Amino acid sequence: MDRRQFISGTAASLALWHTQSLAGAVTASNKTPPKLIWIVLRGALDSLEVVIPTFDSGLLPLRPTIGLAKNQLQQPMHKGFALHPSLKHLYSWYQNKQLLPIVAVGSGFNKRSHFDGQDYLESGLNIIAHENGWLSRAITLKQRSAIAIAQSTPISLRGSDSVNTWYPSKLKHSSDDLYQSLQKMYQSDPRLLKKLNDGLALRNLTGGQKLTKSNGKFKTLATGCGQLMSTPDGPDCAMLELGGWDTHNNQNNRLKRQLTTLDDGLAALKLSLGDYWSNTAVVIATEFGRTAKENGTKGTDHGTGSALLLAGGAVAGGRVLGQWPGLAQHQLFEQRDLQATSNTFSWLATLLNQHWQIAPGAASNLFDGVSLYNEQLVS
Numbered sequence: 001m002d003r004r005q006f007i008s009g010t011a012a013s014l015a016l017w018h019t020q021s022l023a024g025a026v027t028a029s030n031k032t033p034p035k036l037i038w039i040v041l042r043g044a045l046d047s048l049e050v051v052i053p054t055f056d057s058g059l060l061p062l063r064p065t066i067g068l069a070k071n072q073l074q075q076p077m078h079k080g081f082a083l084h085p086s087l088k089h090l091y092s093w094y095q096n097k098q099l100l101p102i103v104a105v106g107s108g109f110n111k112r113s114h115f116d117g118q119d120y121l122e123s124g125l126n127i128i129a130h131e132n133g134w135l136s137r138a139i140t141l142k143q144r145s146a147i148a149i150a151q152s153t154p155i156s157l158r159g160s161d162s163v164n165t166w167y168p169s170k171l172k173h174s175s176d177d178l179y180q181s182l183q184k185m186y187q188s189d190p191r192l193l194k195k196l197n198d199g200l201a202l203r204n205l206t207g208g209q210k211l212t213k214s215n216g217k218f219k220t221l222a223t224g225c226g227q228l229m230s231t232p233d234g235p236d237c238a239m240l241e242l243g244g245w246d247t248h249n250n251q252n253n254r255l256k257r258q259l260t261t262l263d264d265g266l267a268a269l270k271l272s273l274g275d276y277w278s279n280t281a282v283v284i285a286t287e288f289g290r291t292a293k294e295n296g297t298k299g300t301d302h303g304t305g306s307a308l309l310l311a312g313g314a315v316a317g318g319r320v321l322g323q324w325p326g327l328a329q330h331q332l333f334e335q336r337d338l339q340a341t342s343n344t345f346s347w348l349a350t351l352l353n354q355h356w357q358i359a360p361g362a363a364s365n366l367f368d369g370v371s372l373y374n375e376q377l378v379s
Contacts, residue, residue, distance in 0.1 A: 034314065034355050035229055035280040036237040037269070038135055038156060041262070042118055043245030045286035046300050047307035048338065049255055050087070051101045051320065055080030058327030062293045066251050066300075077101070078320040086259035089267040093311055097318035100310040100377065102347060104322045106340025109288060112302035114246065117287030122155035124345055124367045134348065135237060136160040137366050142356055144236035149225045156239055161191075164235070166228065167221075218242050218265040226272025240265075245286060249297035266311065278313035281355050281378065285309075285344060291336050292327055305338035308347055314355060316379040346370045347377075354378045 049066070052073060053059055060067045073082040075091040081103070083091050093099040109120040116128070124134030133156035139146050145162040148154055157163045186192040218240070225238050242262060247254050262284075270277050289306030305325070310317070325331050325339035333339040345367035353363040355378050364370055 032276045032279040033236065035273070035276055036135075036351075036355060037225065037229075037280060037282045037312075038237065038239045039282065039284045040118065040121065040154075040156070040239070040241045041245050041284065041286040042241055042243040043114060043247075043286070044117070044288050044290055044302055045245045045306055046247060046251065046255065046290040046303075047103065047286075047305070048290070048292065049251070050084045050259065051077075051103050051307045052082045052084065053080065053103075053324060053327070054082050056324070056327050058292075058331075062327060064294070065298055066294045078318070079324075081320045084255070084259055086256050087263045089263045089270075090309075090311065094317060097379070098311060098313055098315055100315050100317040100319060100321065102308040102310065102321045102342070104305045104325055104338060104341045105308045105344050105347065106288065106305050106342075107344040108340075112288070114287060114302075119155055121285060121287050121344065124348070126368045130155055130158070132159045133157050134345070134366055135239065136163065138352055138356065138358065139163075139237060141358060141362060141366070142236075144356075146237045146239070147225070147228055147235040148239045149221045150239070150241065154239055154241065166224065218261050219268045222265040222269040223272045226269045226274075226276075230273050230276045247290070247299050248295065248301060249299040251294075251299040280312040281314045281351060282311040283308070283348065283351065284311065289338050289340075292332055292338055293336065303337035304333045305340035308344060310351065310377060314378050316376050321375055342373070343370060346373055350375065351377050 048059065048063075049068065052068065054070070054073055054076075068084075072085055075083040075085060075087070077083055077094060081101070083094065083101075090099050107117070107121050108126075109117045111117070119128045119130060122133050123129045124137075125132070133154070135146065135156045136159040138144075139162055140160050143162075146157050146160070146164075148157050148163060148165045149167065150165055151167045153163055153165055222240060225240055229235055229238055242258075242265070244254075244258050266282070269282070273280055285308050286306050289303040290300035291303045293300075295301055323341040325341050327338070329335055331339060349363040349367055349370055350372045352358045352366065353360050353372055354376070358366075360372050364372060
């Protein structure tokens with residue numbers, strides 16, 4: 001990366017790093033633009049305890065100590081599945097046809113490394129491209145804009161000039177004189193000037209709160225995401241991330257805390273989006289699943305198949321999609337993992353085709369030519 005690229009990539013962030021509190025969202029018009037929010041759960045979500053196959057007799061023998069008892073499964077869904085009891089807001093969305101779980105999915109990544117699996121998921125290509133993310137390619141194709149709620153641009157959004165980042169700052173607030181000086185310096189460089197002005201435009205939507213243990217939490221970040229997206233001419237899509245899903249031990253307690261954090265954050269996101277929620281699709285994914293059988297420390301290890309969650313007012317929910325492979329020994333992948341029966345990228349391409357009206361061939365080519373599914377994902 002040369003000096004100009006470095007300055008270009010950080011000019012907008014300079015304004016954002018020094019912002020402090022988020023302003024209130026502006027009410028959307030009656031017809032809101034289609035928004036897309038991409039959330040990555042880093043660490044490998046155990047889908048067998050999230051979208052629970054209560055009908056599969058093979059589940060509890062594999063999980064004699066961590067499997068939830070039947071009297072805990074009070075959130076039944078389509079086809080005999082149940083939603084984890086900590087996901088109370090998401091279950092209300094399911095009942096209102098705004099949550100669509102897809103079971104037994106996988107990206108096609110065939111190793112068990114978290115970092116490589118996440119890079120593969122974000123790149124969306126057969127060979128990982130660390131500076132070329134699938135969401136970046138989509139917004140370039142549609143000439144749309146994006147924001148990453150992160151301290152640096154994640155792989156998913158690398159490769160586009162239409163991406164900004166926002167995150168509460170640890171740095172001292174800068175004066176308006178500094179920004180005016182930078183604007184004068186960049187007059188002869190349209191690219192740098194645009195980056196700075198984009199950052200200052202976001203600064204006008206934010207205030208002056210320092211990064212603290214409280215406002216760095218997922219719920220606060222999700223609220224900020226919704227507020228930024230629900231302003232007139234706000235970004236068309238956003239990316240959030242939540243770590244902590246690598247539950248090798250004491251899984252029940254850890255998963256309960258994690259799912260509560262996710263559920264509360266998503267509820268805050270919906271609230272902050274306001275009227276924009278009605279035409280928003282939220283995609284929640286993880287790099288891979290976990291082993292079907294519990295380990296000796298009441299946890300699970302790195303696996304293969306997991307679940308994809310689609311949510312939002314634009315989603316045709318109230319169902320569970322995906323082909324269930326079964327949990328008998330001969331049905332497991334390598335006799336240890338939930339078998340992936342559908343491809344994450346095919347679902348993403350299908351959603352982009354339906355929600356953003358990207359032509360099927362173009363949507364397929366965003367992911368190295370995957371096939372689209374014949375399922376209606378948006379209402």
